[in-house]
Structure formats: C-alpha cells, structure tokens
Amino acid sequence: MRVTVAKALGTCFGVQDAIDLALDEAYRGELTVIGQLVHNPQTVERLRQNGVQIVDQIDSQDIRTRNVMITAHGAPESLRHRAEDKGFRVIDASCPLVLRVHKAVAELVRGGFHPVVIGQAEHVEVKGIVGDLKDYTVIRDESEIHKLKGRPKIGIVCQTTQQIDFVSRLVDLIRSTYPASQVEFRDTVCKPTKDRQVAVRELAREVDLMVVIGGYNSSNTKKLKLVCDELGVKAFHVERASQLTPEMFHGHEHVGITAGTSTPHEVIEEVYYAILNMPGVDKEACSGLPEREKNLY
Numbered sequence: 001m002r003v004t005v006a007k008a009l010g011t012c013f014g015v016q017d018a019i020d021l022a023l024d025e026a027y028r029g030e031l032t033v034i035g036q037l038v039h040n041p042q043t044v045e046r047l048r049q050n051g052v053q054i055v056d057q058i059d060s061q062d063i064r065t066r067n068v069m070i071t072a073h074g075a076p077e078s079l080r081h082r083a084e085d086k087g088f089r090v091i092d093a094s095c096p097l098v099l100r101v102h103k104a105v106a107e108l109v110r111g112g113f114h115p116v117v118i119g120q121a122e123h124v125e126v127k128g129i130v131g132d133l134k135d136y137t138v139i140r141d142e143s144e145i146h147k148l149k150g151r152p153k154i155g156i157v158c159q160t161t162q163q164i165d166f167v168s169r170l171v172d173l174i175r176s177t178y179p180a181s182q183v184e185f186r187d188t189v190c191k192p193t194k195d196r197q198v199a200v201r202e203l204a205r206e207v208d209l210m211v212v213i214g215g216y217n218s219s220n221t222k223k224l225k226l227v228c229d230e231l232g233v234k235a236f237h238v239e240r241a242s243q244l245t246p247e248m249f250h251g252h253e254h255v256g257i258t259a260g261t262s263t264p265h266e267v268i269e270e271v272y273y274a275i276l277n278m279p280g281v282d283k284e285a286c287s288g289l290p291e292r293e294k295n296l297y
C-alpha cells in the first residue's frame with residue numbers, strides 16, 4: 001500500500017495567523033476570543049490550555065479580560081464599536097479574504113443591488129458579513145431562491161468556504177429563474193478553499209481510499225468528504241490518529257490524505273505517520289507532506 005498527501009490541505013493561512021496571534025496575545029496577557037476561532041477540538045483545547053477564554057458573543061457576562069479578539073471569520077463593524085464602548089481592547093484577526101467579501105457587499109449595496117450571501121446563515125462569517133445590513137438575503141441552496149422574487153437588482157457573494165461549482169450552479173439558477181432581474185455575482189470563495197477542493201478532486205481520481213482529517217463540526221472538512229462520496233471513492237472522516245485501525249486499510253492499495261482548512265498541521269502529521277506505520281505500507285512509494293501555506297496578502 002502507498003500513501004499520497006493532497007497538494008493543498010489543512011489549516012489555511014487566515015486561521016493559522018489568527019491562532020498564532022491569539023497565542024501571542026495570551027502569552028502577554030489575558031485574552032478572550034469572541035466566537036469559534038477554529039472548528040477543531042485539538043486547537044480549541046490548546047488555546048484553552050494557554051489561558052485563552054472563548055465566549056459566544058461580546059455581550060457575554062463571562063468575559064473576564066480587557067483584551068478581546070475578533071476571529072479570522074470577521075465581524076460586523078457594529079460589534080467592534082460595541083466592544084470598544086464596553087471598554088475592551090479589540091484585537092482584530094479578521095482574514096483579509098473575509099474582508100474582501102465585506103468590501104464586495106458594500107460595493108454592491110452602493111450600486112443599488114439587494115445583497116445576497118450564498119452560505120449558512122448561522123455561520124459566524126456570514127453573520128459578520130450581513131450583521132450591519134438592513135436588508136439582505138442568505139441562501140443556503142436552491143430551495144431558498146424564492147426569497148429573491150420581486151428584486152430587480154440582485155448582488156451575490158458567497159461564504160469563502162463554499163464549493164465554487166455549487167455556487168456557480170446556484171447563480172445560474174437565480175439568473176434563469178429571474179430573467180428580468182439584473183444579477184451581479186462576485187466570486188468570493190477564497191483561494192485556500194479552492195486549492196483544497198481542486199487537490200482533493202485530483203487525488204480522489206488516483207486513490208482507492210481517502211482519509212479526511214478534521215473536526216466533526218468543520219463544514220469544509222465535511223465538504224471534502226462529500227467530494228469523495230460524489231466521485232465514488234471510499235473515505236473515512238477522522239478527527240485524530242487514534243481512530244485509525246489496520247482493518248480500515250485492509251485490501252486497499254493507494255490511500256489519499258486530505259484535511260479541512262481548520263485542521264492543524266500537527267494533527268495531519270500524526271495521522272500521516274500513523275498510516276505510514278500500518279502493515280504493508282511501501283514507505284519508499286509514499287509522498288511527503290507539502291509545505292505549509294504562507295500569508296501572501
């Protein structure tokens with residue numbers, strides 16, 4: 001059996017920079033993170049062990065520190081002002097690629113378009129995008145397109161971790177359902193997400209088993225598993241190396257490894273070496289781990 005690691009996988013630079021900043025700040029003084037910094041149990045545990053407090057919202061009575069952090073997923077401007085009004089020092093770890101979505105929405109609104117976000121309404125990133133808008137629509141899938149009836153100008157962006165194929169199909173459907181409306185679309189799926197989607201598709205065509213690593217609450221990890229399911233490749237979604245057993249690999253010749261944008265590289269390494277130590281692995285034929293992604297923005 002041989003093992004190949006996807007060309008792009010694991011923690012994106014946006015989340016990694018935010019984690020590094022949180023650990024740095026926690027080292028200098030106390031810090032509370034507003035909302036989930038990353039959907040991964042090991043990273044959340046590591047932050048907690050380093051004294052970082054995590055709360056759901058800025059109005060929480062549990063905040064005991066002066067420093068509060070906005071996560072990589074961003075937040076509405078009003079949240080920052082509310083935090084400052086309460087006397088907090090705000091540390092902003094918003095990813096530049098999330099801020100690009102905020103900017104795109106502001107431009108569409110200035111152009112007279114009704115802002116539409118393709119994504120999950122309950123996700124912190126989407127809440128940050130629409131939080132200061134008076135009138136907007138969030139669309140999860142085709143069943144919600146009816147919400148756009150009667151809108152003459154529709155301006156669409158998407159959550160950065162959406163699948164671009166899915167988003168493009170939805171935009172086409174909106175255009176064909178409302179031919180009289182002017183529809184403007186800004187592709188705001190981020191590059192690290194696209195790179196991971198392309199890499200998993202490429203690798204899934206080569207292997208007969210895929211191991212997808214990431215938190216069970218990470219939506220982009222689940223989407224990577226979904227890609228394998230769509231391509232008919234058997235895939236296991238695991239959170240940690242201890243979940244692997246030799247039986248999982250029995251009868252397979254070529255195993256692929258991928259991981260969501262919230263999965264720490266340390267966890268990927270653990271899983272990679274655990275698979276390499278399974279019986280019957282030809283280590284000489286296995287790929288190494290790719291270089292970690294850097295922030296180029």
Ligand code: SF4
Binds near residue numbers: 072097098190
């Ligand atoms: S998934 Fe993309 S937009 Fe979100 S934090 Fe990572 S790089 Fe930034």
